[in-house]
């Protein structure tokens with residue numbers, strides 16, 4: 014084997030395990046050693062789990078007895094974002110509020126992975142309650158970008174991204190409400206998939222925006238993303254928004270794709286080097302026989318303000334349960350109201366408070382028509398526009414982010430500057446459509462080659478189209 018075990022992809026590690034070139038224990042040890050060595054600097058993982066010998070032995074036994082028939086994720090160490098419940102482990106959503114919360118059950122996605130005998134290396138750092146784009150809003154300090162530790166790894170799933178990019182694990186789970194899988198994947202040179210809304214159960218995912226949230230894979234290759242997605246998807250009676258099998262059209266990816274590009278959205282605000290990488294990638298796709306066409310998606314210009322109304326509204330509702338009474342941080346006040354106020358003041362960080370305030374405002378009786386209902390109407394229009402665009406193309410493409418990874422502190426003092434990083438990613442959450450980010454080369458900043466990502470969106474249930482486009486784009 015040429016690469017160290019921890020640097021393998023899922024496909025490569027699964028092959029090596031079956032060929033007996035590697036044992037599950039050796040794979041685990043390689044990941045754990047690198048995780049323990051690099052985590053003090055990168056802060057990718059909030060906790061590195063102790064080696065679970067029983068789980069390792071069970072995975073090894075399954076590979077030994079089932080051979081090629083064993084699931085591909087059997088014995089593969091994964092990092093899990095700290096808002097996804099693993100029974101018996103802490104799940105803090107990187108908040109002081111849930112610092113001592115222990116999960117009492119497995120998220121559906123975790124149960125699916127356990128059924129395949131996957132292993133868990135640790136809890137990945139994130140922005141508090143998944144709100145942010147840099148991990149600077151974590152109550153436990155930011156994660157660093159392994160490509161350039163003076164820069165953010167993106168967010169909110171920045172810890173998952175840093176853990177995979179630094180090879181502390183083979184792949185990771187993140188969650189995506191407005192881009193939190195795709196943006197950190199773009200910043201660290203990984204593949205990140207936001208599945209169709211309802212493809213993956215939200216049971217056991219600490220809720221941020223319930224109509225937007227999806228769990229998804231962050232991986233070193235497109236094929237790995239497909240494998241991990243296939244493992245965690247499925248209908249779950251505990252999440253009634255999960256899609257019953259056969260509900261959506263199954264898209265067979267055509268040999269040659271029609272790629273729609275909304276040029277007018279790229280006219281301003283996109284870094285010139287990022288745009289150059291994007292055009293080169295499109296040129297390479299054209300050279301392979303795919304067609305690039307113009308599509309008009311004018312309502313996309315409003316996607317960011319729509320997202321920053323709908324999302325905080327849902328955040329304010331979801332986080333209302335964290336009142337210091339039922340579970341989580343408790344501060345004793347003189348009255349019940351004082352208990353609430355003191356617990357929430359101490360438990361939540363500034364960004365979380367900001368969004369609760371905005372969300373409460375846009376839902377208040379005097380403003381709900383002006384903001385929340387308007388935003389919902391625009392959301393419906395956005396979806397319709399995309400559906401119309403998909404009459405003429407198979408996927409829509411743009412850069413995942415307007416610029417490469419930024420430096421610590423560059424945007425943390427200016428919430429709107431931080432929100433603008435999400436301009437291209439939020440639409441897929443608002444429409445429910447699946448979207449993927451894959452590497453499209455690097456741009457040079459102070460002599461460092463920083464990764465960038467190309468982003469594809471497909472119709473509802475069109476993950477097959479995304480995997481096809483993504484595979485072609487990285488050829």
Ligand code: GLN
Pocket residue numbers: 143144145146168169188189190191192193194221324435
């Ligand atoms: N950066 C976006 C936000 O701050 C996305 C968050 C997410 O997808 N969880 O809301």
